[in-house]
Amino acid sequence: MTKDVIVIGAGTSGMMAAISAAENGARTLLIEKNKKVGKKLLLTGGGRCNVTNNRPAEDIIQHIPGNGKFLYSAFSQFDNQHIMAFFEENGVSLKEEDHGRMFPVTDRSKSIVDCLHNKMLELGVEVLTQESVKRLLIEDTRVVGVQLESGQRYVAPCVIVSTGGKTYQHTGSTGDGYRFAKKAGHTVTHLFPTESPLLSNEHFVSKKTLQGLALQDVTLSVLNQKGKAIVSHEMDLLFTHFGISGPAALRCSMFVNQELEKYKDVPVSLDALPHLSHDEILQDMQKRRQEHEQKSVKNALKNLLPERYLDYLLQKAGIDHSLPIKQLEDKDRTIFINLIKDFRFTVNGTWPVEKSFVTGGGISLKEVQPKSLESKLVDGLFFTGEVLDVNGYTGGYNITAAFVTGHVAGKHAAEISSYYNY
Structure with missing residues (x-):
């Protein structure tokens, strides 16, 4: 033929x-x-x-x-x-x-x-x-x-x-x-694989602490071994039972795989509020403190982040949720803001x-x-x-x-x- x-x-x-x-x-x-x-x-x-x-x-x-x-x-x-x-x-x-x-x-x-x-x-x-x-x-x-x-x-x-x-x-x-x-x-x-969900062995993944939580318009960065960003994507993200998925994770997967050819795991950084600087979050927290000084940290910071993520970062920063916000110490507040802007964890694979x-x-x-x-x-x-x-x-x-x-x-x-x- x-x-x-x-x-x-x-x-x-x-x-x-x-x-x-x-x-x-x-x-x-x-x-x-x-x-x-x-x-x-x-x-x-x-x-x-x-x-x-x-x-x-x-x-x-x-x-x-x-x-x-x-x-x-x-x-x-x-x-x-x-x-x-x-x-x-x-x-x-x-x-x-x-x-x-x-x-x-x-x-x-x-x-x-x-x-x-x-x-x-x-x-x-x-x-x-x-x-x-x-x-x-x-x-x-x-x-x-x-x-x-x-x-x-x-x-x-x-x-x-x-x-x-x-x-x-x-x-x-x-x-x-x-x-x-x-x-x-x-x-x-x-x-x-590219455009692939990312796998992680972190404690919050194995314990399913954040499973099913979706974050909108966050920035996920893939870091090199010195902690410098190789690539960053501002998109939605989903925590899963195996790690993270959603558009931000998928877009980073190619760069994760390139790093995994050289290293056994790859650090990533999550900025939950990319449109606010460290100082702007600090000002927002100070304002909430003045307006709601009798409220607990958790209630005073309501709507700053999705509730489950807020709870998790407060816990990670070692801050008692029920502590009155007026008693929150400056050093703890700084740790908490750093976690909002730069929550680091490692990924060790993709699908x-x-x-x-x-x-x-x-x-x-x-x-x-x-x-x-x-x-x-x-x-x-x-x-x-x-x-x-x-x-x-x-x-x-x-x-x-x-x-x-x-x-x-x-x-x-x-x-x-x-x-x-x-």
């Missing part, structure tokens, strides 16, 4: 690659091991599909801390505005939510998956489901097609590997792309890559052309999406990178395949 372009994997980047190749005149085949296309895409954004982000392209690249700069060339050809236009033009209205996150108005991922699937069919893409690729067919540093597990061969001058990372393995992301890349002579960098949201690491970018996403080692072989060593924060950034790399690879593969007349 002969095609111009073969795409392996019907996820976000694979479907967009197939659409882009077909739009540019290529006879395109999409091969997917699952029964249906877009299995992982259906789960994103809590089943609502955070399809992209409406920030300026420069901002989006800033939110892709894992090698986002590699995407500049691809973004100059197709970006988040193009993604939004694509869905609007194909009948899916989008709406903007907090932090620029874009969702379908229907609040259903199925709207996005159906749109991509219907577009492929409209463009004549042949979609082959429940079929696994066994290996790439390569002759003299040029890809010539693929062989399926069934033994069937498909011939094409261009093959796009869009197999995803190693997260959400039940959706089929089992790392096939890394295997294909290595066989083709590519380097796959160390794979690690494994299989249970995390995004795979860090991947096919080395030194071996991939940034403009076309074609391999520098094997002519006609392209890589897109999470299989590349590119990873971003949650909030529509990874999915944007997947759509952008898919579209750009599809376009260039169609162009190259047009030079070959079988």
Whole structure:
């Protein structure tokens, strides 16, 4: 069977690659091991599909801390505005939510998956489901097609590997792309979980003291061994039975994992009131002391922090909750304020890559052309999406990178395949 372009994997980047190749005149085949296309895409954004982000392209690249700069060339050809236009033009209205996150108005991922699937069919893409690729067919540093597990061969001058990372393995992301890349002579960098909850053995975790407590708009910082911040994120945080989760923890996980390669645990710092300085909290406490001097410390400080967190920090500072606030000593007050601004504890791991949201690491970018996403080692072989060593924060950034790399690879593969007349 002969095609111009073969795409392996019907996820976000694979479907967009197939659409882009077909739009540019290529006879395109999409091969997917699952029964249906877009299995992982259906789960994103809590089943609502955070399809992209409406920030300026420069901002989006800033939110892709894992090698986002590699995407500049691809973004100059197709970006988040193009993604939004694509869905609007194909009948899916989008709406903007907090932090620029874009969702379908229907609040259903199925709207996005159906749109991509219907577009492929409209463009004549042949979609082959429940079929696994066994290996790439390569002759003299040029890809010539693929062989399926069934033994069937498909011939094409261009093959796009869009197999995803190693997260959400039940959706089929089992790392096939890394295997294909290595066989083709590519380097796959160390794979690690990102956008992952953080694990801790601290006493407050093992005793479940704060389990289930959510803090809003706090700043979580990952510290180096000297106590200096490597990265800080101001977002919501959730204490769990294993450590911490929520957006702030997820965003810090990549940096935690990088430190864990060198050390057995990593210090973090939590600032519960990032918009108030030490002195401003001190002034607030002095004012409360004057207004409520007969009240206990706990009652006088009500609403300064969520009650459970207030109780915990008072206890940690060695302050009796029932002590009248007028009797609170200056040194104890200083200890308490320091805990509000800089509560330090250690984390010793993250969820494994299989249970995390995004795979860090991947096919080395030194071996991939940034403009076309074609391999520098094997002519006609392209890589897109999470299989590349590119990873971003949650909030529509990874999915944007997947759509952008898919579209750009599809376009260039169609162009190259047009030079070959079988």
